[in-house]
Amino acid sequence: MNAKExxxxxxxxxxxxxxxxxxxxxxxxxxxxxxxxxxxxxxxCLNCKKPGCRQGCPINNDIPAFISLVAEGKFEEAYxxxxxxxxxxxxxxxxxxxxNQCEGSCVRAKKGKAVAIGLIERFMSDWMVHHQKSLNxxxxxxxxxxxxxxxxxxxxxxxAYHLAHAGYECTIYECLPVIxxxxxxxxxxxxxxxxxxxxEFAALKDCGVKIIHDVVIGKDISLEQLKAEHxxxxxxxxxxxHSSRKLGxxxxxxxxxxxxxxxxxxxxxxxxxxxxxxxxxxxxGNVAIDCARVxxxxxxxxxxxxxxRTIEEMPASNEEIHHLQQEGVKIEFxxxxxxVVGENxxxxxxxxxxxxxxxxxxxxxxxxxxxxxxxxVIAADCVIPAISQNVNHEVDAxxxxxxxxxxxxxxxxxxxxxxxxxxxxxGDAVLGPQTVAKAVYQAKEAAESIVRYLExxxxxxxxxxxxxxx
Numbered sequence: 001m002n003a004k005e006x007x008x009x010x011x012x013x014x015x016x017x018x019x020x021x022x023x024x025x026x027x028x029x030x031x032x033x034x035x036x037x038x039x040x041x042x043x044x045c046l047n048c049k050k051p052g053c054r055q056g057c058p059i060n061n062d063i064p065a066f067i068s069l070v071a072e073g074k075f076e077e078a079y080x081x082x083x084x085x086x087x088x089x090x091x092x093x094x095x096x097x098x099x100n101q102c103e104g105s106c107v108r109a110k111k112g113k114a115v116a117i118g119l120i121e122r123f124m125s126d127w128m129v130h131h132q133k134s135l136n137x138x139x140x141x142x143x144x145x146x147x148x149x150x151x152x153x154x155x156x157x158x159x160a161y162h163l164a165h166a167g168y169e170c171t172i173y174e175c176l177p178v179i180x181x182x183x184x185x186x187x188x189x190x191x192x193x194x195x196x197x198x199x200e201f202a203a204l205k206d207c208g209v210k211i212i213h214d215v216v217i218g219k220d221i222s223l224e225q226l227k228a229e230h231x232x233x234x235x236x237x238x239x240x241x242h243s244s245r246k247l248g249x250x251x252x253x254x255x256x257x258x259x260x261x262x263x264x265x266x267x268x269x270x271x272x273x274x275x276x277x278x279x280x281x282x283x284x285g286n287v288a289i290d291c292a293r294v295x296x297x298x299x300x301x302x303x304x305x306x307x308x309r310t311i312e313e314m315p316a317s318n319e320e321i322h323h324l325q326q327e328g329v330k331i332e333f334x335x336x337x338x339x340v341v342g343e344n345x346x347x348x349x350x351x352x353x354x355x356x357x358x359x360x361x362x363x364x365x366x367x368x369x370x371x372x373x374x375x376x377v378i379a380a381d382c383v384i385p386a387i388s389q390n391v392n393h394e395v396d397a398x399x400x401x402x403x404x405x406x407x408x409x410x411x412x413x414x415x416x417x418x419x420x421x422x423x424x425x426x427g428d429a430v431l432g433p434q435t436v437a438k439a440v441y442q443a444k445e446a447a448e449s450i451v452r453y454l455e456x457x458x459x460x461x462x463x464x465x466x467x468x469x470x
Contacts, residue, residue, distance in 0.1 A: 042071035056105025090125030135203035140167035153181025155238030155427030162447035164207035218397040241389040251340030256347035260386030276381025283386035284314040304330040416446035
């Protein structure tokens with residue numbers, strides 16, 4: 001098939017659960033491609049000589065190669081092609097913002113709709129699980145050295161996967177009673193089904209990785225104790241960014257204010273949280289979207305989002321914004337909170353001010369500017385701030401690890417080694433809140449550095465690590 005014929009194929013669509021059906025359950029909204037539609041979509045790929053999609057993918061997956069295999073119906077081969085670089089394809093294919101990464105760099109996107117790379121990758125992973133194919137990779141013989149992994153999110157699990165398969169004994173310390181970090185208690189099942197998540201995690205643990213739950217490193221055991229008393233030769237910190245950033249407005253400490261990450265963690269851990277009928281979520285990212293959609297499913301009737309810019313600047317994925325609006329959540333654009341109002345320590349509403357967009361700021365987005373005298377109050381039973389997260393530094397208590405002014409760990413950008421030579425870090429702990437794909441890529445590279453460190457080799461020789469700061 002020539003390029004002109006490929007360009008004539010329309011982007012394929014997936015069936016979805018209707019808003020009426022999904023509004024009170026956590027079933028996955030998108031039903032994914034069928035065998036026929038995924039092969040048709042794969043034919044849209046132009047097999048570019050210089051594939052921009054690979055450059056746009058933080059992991060540098062060989063996207064044209066796995067898409068070509070899908071077009072031929074070789075789904076298992078396609079899955080293992082992506083597994084050459086990615087340890088979590090079923091997860092990345094669902095929760096990464098493809099329009100800003102691989103699909104955003106697709107040549108077809110310049111003149112129309114990009115190839116649906118994320119949905120193709122998802123199909124391969126789902127096909128493997130549905131057909132009960134093994135997701136395991138053979139493990140190397142034990143090397144006799146031990147690595148402690150702090151955190152079981154995408155960075156921690158990826159580092160453990162590569163180290164364990166290289167023959168190093170790994171123990172993951174997780175402060176929660178469940179494995180997965182933010183993937184399990186921060187992303188709802190309607191975006192990331194638990195059976196898919198659990199299947200990928202099972203594949204990551206097949207080389208004997210131990211997981212110890214309900215242990216807080218820095219409180220129950222210090223980093224120094226891991227090395228001196230528990231015999232670990234190196235430590236990888238993959239704690240992510242789980243500490244909610246506050247609004248910084250008057251009245252934020254009133255009852256009825258519940259920060260986004262805390263709300264999701266409670267609900268997705270199985271706890272019933274009564275936040276009332278009228279809920280305001282502050283923020284424009286995926287966490288804010290998830291909070292609003294979860295609140296609907298938990299019984300709140302009037303839920304809307306307060307965002308200080310316009311829909312064009314929202315960092316949440318286009319698909320999530322579309323699903324949110326389908327489900328009846330309203331978005332108040334160009335408005336920002338200035339004060340939580342209430343009586344006797346209990347909030348009754350939130351005072352806001354209208355905004356207009358000024359010149360671009362450091363993020364490249366136009367900076368919101370207050371419109372004087374435009375204040376208004378929204379009555380609410382609960383306000384959920386979801387305006388980003390910070391790294392929780394309980395883990396490094398008593399250990400002098402250098403930090404940036406944003407509270408992330410300072411690392412060597414090639415080796416992912418902190419200023420303490422036996423401690424390495426990657427993912428959100430280094431980048432701040434970012435995508436799963438970036439955490440997976442960095443953790444893979446950090447694992448390579450740990451292997452070199454344990455073997456006494458040069459950590460930098462011959463390496464070309466991608467800069468994912470932006």
